[in-house]
Amino acid sequence: MNQHVVIVGGGPVGAAFALALADSGLEVTVLEARQVTAPLASRAIALSESSHLILERLGVWNQLVANAAPIRSIHISENGRFGRTLLTAEQFNHPTLGYVVDYVHLGAVLEQALDQKLTQRVQLRYGATVQSLQPDAEGCTVNFEQAGESLSIRAQLTVVADGGRSINNIPGLNRETRDYGQSALVARVRTELPHNFMAFERFTKNGPVALLPWNADEMALVWVETPEKAEQLRQLIDVRFLSDLHQHFGDRLGKFTSVAHRNLFPLKMASVRPATAQHLAVIGNAAQTLHPIAGQGFNLGLRDAWELAQSIAITPHAELGGVAMLAQYSRSRRKDTGGGMLFTDFLVQTFSKDIPMLGGLRGAGLAALDMLVPAKQYLMRKMSFGAQK
Ligand SMILES: Cc1cc2nc3c(=O)[nH]c(=O)nc-3n(C[C@H](O)[C@H](O)[C@H](O)COP(=O)(O)OP(=O)(O)OC[C@H]3O[C@@H](n4cnc5c(N)ncnc54)[C@H](O)[C@@H]3O)c2cc1C
Known part of the structure; x- marks a missing residue:
């Protein structure tokens, strides 16, 4: 056995998981496909x-x-309807309702x-692209390519945190994907x-929006549209984009005066179930990819990483990746993951459909929610801690 734990993907979830294990005394290797110098696209989380x-x-x-913006209140409304809800940090007895950070900074x-924790036992390999995984009764073989060489490594527990981007055929696991037929245009305005x-x-x-x-x-903008419309918006000259956005969003912030860093992300819901197999676990976006409507994807993935590290901490090294440990983690x-996916999909289905009666109910629902402080506190608790608390 080469390693105790191999992590496929050093994105924010994989890196956070590696950090959570860094002082555990386990041998941990992170394989990250990106080159160390590769630039990432800036966007808000x-x-x-x-x-x-x-x-x-x-x-x-x-x-x-030090580089995050606090969210002190959230204004929720619907275009063309009367209802609206305002959530404030005071209603939650908290200084903020959350923070906004740049994906690149995160x-x-x-x-x-993680760099500061790297030792003989904890390693991070950039430019290492995993090609396939072969779990078996004793461990998992991870085949990867680095600097033109085909290599493999054995691990007692392999944790897939590749964002669901590359490893689609994991023996014993099923991936389900539903395309929303929407793209998110992100920008700074x-x-x-x-x-x-x-x-x-x-x-x-x-x-x-x-x-x-x-x-x-x-402000960081996330504007969801059909893929065709989103592409058109991406290409518009700034002045036209700003006036279209004003028309779409309304007058609440006055005119939009500048835009930068426009980028598109196709949106889908995807999940891998079960998210564990023998000597293997899938976490973060690789386990569940959500619509950004509720801003839950990374928050949920980070809780995967943290809980898996807690399961590892209470497991004897010899039983790492075994049935009992992975069943407890699952x-x-x-x-939390089921609730997060259902809640997000419910919002997409309820608020993206142009059904007249549904529109009336949504407006009434937002107006009613605005008057019910305990209901708002419940909603904020779920958004803050997921379905586990
Ligand atoms: C428009 C938009 C807005 C969002 N807003 C929010 C928000 O406000 N709040 C929130 O919580 N979430 C938000 N999300 C979701 C959030 O971005 C993701 O949940 C988060 O990035 C997932 O992190 P991850 O590490 O699992 O995957 P990723 O960020 O995708 O990282 C995966 C890593 O794996 C590496 N990799 C891929 N394949 C391989 C391979 N074969 N071998 C080795 N390495 C590999 C990649 O290079 C990458 O570094 C948003 C998403 C979008 C699209």
């Missing part, structure tokens, strides 16, 4: 309170928060922290009126 707590335990929160902070660290989620018949505070002056995650 809204972090929940559960992520804040986990990232604090991993010792990276102070570096992260990855860099986790990688730097400036507005005429100050955002005062309020996030906006506005539902429209084509899909939601979200604006998150990025820093004191800028049980600990079932409610």
Whole structure:
């Protein structure tokens, strides 16, 4: 047996998981396909309170928060309907409802922290692309390519955190995918009126549009449309894009005055079930890829990473990746991941359909929710900690 744990993918979830294991005394190798110098596309990630707590335990929160924007309130509305809901940090008795960080900064902070823990036992290999996995009764063989060489490594436990991007044929696991027929256009925008660290989620018949505070002056835009329309929007000249956005979003922030870093992401829901096989576990986006409507994907994936590290911590080294350990891990995650997927899909299905009666109910629902502080507190608890708490 070469290694105790091999992690496929050093994105934010894989890196956080490696960091959680770094002081465990286990031999851990992370295989990351990217070259160390490869640039990543900047985009906003809204972090929940559960992520804040986990990232604090991993010792990276102070570096992260130095470049994060707090979310002090969330305004939820629907285009063309009367209902709206305002969630505020005060209703939750908390200083913020979450934080917005850059995906690039998040990855860099986790990688730097991991770099400081690298030893003979904990290794991170860049430019290492995993090609296939062969789990068996004793462990799992991971075949990968690095610098033109075909290599393999054996692990007692292999953890797939490749974002669901590459390893589709894992023996014993089924991947289900549903294309939403939507793309998210992300960008950074400036507005005429100050955002005062309020996030906006506005539902429209084509899909939601979200604006998150990025820093004191800028906001991160996530505009969901059909793939064709999103591509057209990406190509529009700035002045036209800004006026289309104003028309689509409404007047709440005045005019949009600048836009930068436009990028597109096709949207789908995907899941791997079960998320464990003998000597193998799948975590993060590789286990469940969600629509960004509720900003839950990374938050859920980070809880996968943290809970798996906790399961490992209570397992004798000889039983790592065994049936009992993986069954305990699966049980600990079932409610949270299932709930997160159902909730997100419910929002997509309910708020992206142009059915007149449904529209009336949605408006009434948002208006009613606005008056019910306990219901808002319940919703925020679920958004902050998932279905486990
Ligand atoms: C528009 C948009 C907005 C979002 N907003 C939010 C939000 O506000 N809040 C939130 O919580 N989530 C959000 N998400 C979801 C979030 O981005 C993902 O959940 C998160 O990035 C998942 O991290 P991951 O590490 O699992 O996967 P990834 O970030 O995809 O990382 C996977 C890593 O694996 C590596 N890799 C891939 N294949 C291989 C291979 N064969 N061998 C080795 N390495 C490999 C890749 O190079 C990459 O580094 C959003 C997503 C989108 C698209």
